[in-house]
Amino acid sequence: MKLVKSLLLGSAAGIAAVAGAQAADLPSRKAAPVEYVRVCTAYGAGFFYIPGTDSCLRISGRVRAEYAVGERYSDFQDAYGTRARGRLNVDVRTQTAYGTLRTFIRYELTNNTGIYASGTGPFNVGSNVPGLSRGPASSATTSLLDLAFVQFGPITAGRAQSFFDFYASDLNFASIRTADSRVNLLAYTATFGSGFSATVSLEDRTSGTVGRELGGIIQDPVLFVNGGAAVTQGQDYPDLIASLRVDQGWGSAQLSGAVGQRNYATLANVAAVNGDEFAWAIQGGVKINLPSLAAGDALWLQAAYADGALGYLGWSGGSFGLGRLGRLSLADASINPVTGSIDNSTGWSLVAAFRHFWTPTIRTEISASYSELKLGYNDNSQLFLASRSLDPKEFLVAANVIWSPVSGLDIGVEVLYSHLDVRAPVGVVSNANVRSGVLGIKSEDTLSGRLRIQRDF
Known part of the structure; x- marks a missing residue:
């Protein structure tokens, strides 16, 4: 019996040895390496390495639901409006021997109703509500390439925030009157250490949008002529x-x-002119952090002046709704019908904003702007009771309370008050288009409110 067991064990051992020797002669097959997604900490939270590259990617976005009510400017306009907006951000960065190479895209889709999409047709003259839809009428659903730029070391190229802007509607739901535009540009930024930098930028103002909430198109240069027609012949640079x-x-x-x-030129009925005019603007601003009050508290102060380029004050060219005052044609320049000389419109503005955290999850934001324009021409589309320029003066103030129960979620309410004065009493030509048929109105006050629920991710 013992002999049989020994023979069996020996046979098994021999077979195993032969099989192992044959297996050693066969080529080995190893499992393909798994490409795990790695976290990238070089540029902040949310970045990860694109597999197979040394580039870091961050995908973020926003969903916003908003509900607004406002004073009716016209019998043909809703007194409320709703908005749904989706935003997608794609941020790719790579470290190179020349500095950081960054590519950024922001794309938005928005659906508007009511006063968010208020029209400018003959049946709702002056229907736009300040802070809600101050620019041209927006359709029910709009798409917008808000930002698309490449940064390579000190160079920024593409569609980006204007380097003229400082306080760019950073707070509040409604936009106050301030420089806040995204334009096609080519810029160079030099850094000097200790936080100091200087930028030189070539910017195409005809490509831009103005206001984070306004959605209006920057239309400067816009020209106005009394008693005739005129054209803008473009810009040389x-x-x-x-x-x-x-x-x-x-x-x-x-x-x-x-x-x-x-470059402006006239057509018929006025003295001929064909020549260049220079437009310019200057702005200074300061932001002061106030951690002694609460973490995250800050104060913004800003002042600006513009000559021949009202867009740098946040006023977009074209037609502007004045409520019961009708509509005002805003232009960067006008032509004297007698001499043919070109006169630039001028203006200045003051901006203040404050953010305070009552608790880590509850904050209040207050912003205000005051601006005055000197237009130097009369708007013939209105019935003027005095033959003089309107020269509007505007005051806007907005205040809100926002609750952030969890990170990335904001639930808040805001109230916006607007007051507008014009130099001379005016009325519209057709009183049937407005709620009030009273002539001789010189000022307008409006009040609007919003509820916003927003998730950033």
């Missing part, structure tokens, strides 16, 4: 922007200037 900025622990400050060339 884009606007030149220069800014000096400092960012330190106490806050930020910036001084910026813009200069551009405009």
Whole structure:
């Protein structure tokens, strides 16, 4: 019996040895390596390495639901409106020997109703509500390439925030009157250490949108003529922007200037003119961090002046709704019908904004703007009781309370008050288009409110 067991064990051992020797002669097959997604910490939270590359990617976005009510300017306009907006951000960065190479895209889809999409037709003259839809009428659903730029070291190329802007509607739901535009540009930024930097930028103002909430198109240069027709013959070069900025622990400050060339010409019925005009603007702003009050508290102060380029004050060219006052044609320049000389419109503005955290999850934001324009022409589309320029003066103030129960979620309400004065009492030509048929109105007050639920991710 013992002999049988020994024979069996020996046979098994021999077979195993032969099989192992044969297997050693066969080529080995290893499992393909798994490409795991790695976290990239070089550029902040949310970035990860694109598999197979040394580039870092961050995908983020926003969903916003908003509900607004406002005073009716016209019998043909809803007194409320709704908005749904979706935003997608794609941010790709790569470290190179020349500095960081960054590509950024922001795309938005928006659906508007009611006063968000208020019209400018003959049946709702002056229907736009300040802070809600101050630009041209927007359709029910709109798409917008808000940002699309490449940064390579000190160079920024593509569609980006204007380097003229400082306080760019950073707070509040409604936009106050301030420079806040995204334009096609080519810029160079030099850094000097200790938070100091300087930028020179070539910017195409005809490509831009104005206001994060306004959605209006920048239409400068816009020309106005009394008693005749006129055209803008384009520009020989884009606007030149220069800014000096400092960012330190106490806050930020910036001084910026813009200069551009405009070419105007007249058609019939007025003295002929064909020549260049220069437009310019200057702006200074400061942001002061106030951690002694609460973490995240800050104060913004800003002042600006523009000559021949009202878009740098946040006023978009074209037709502007004045409520019961009708509509006002805003232009960057006008032609004297007698001499044919070109007169630039001028204006200035003041902006203040404050953010305070009552608790880590509850905050209040207050912003205000005051601006005055000197237009130098009469708008013939209105019935004027005095033959003089309107020269509007506007005051806007907005205040809100926002609750952030979890990270990335904001639930808040806001109230916006607007007051507008014009130099001379005016009325519309056709009283049937407005709620009030009273002539001789010189000022307008409006009140609107919003509820916003927003998720950023």
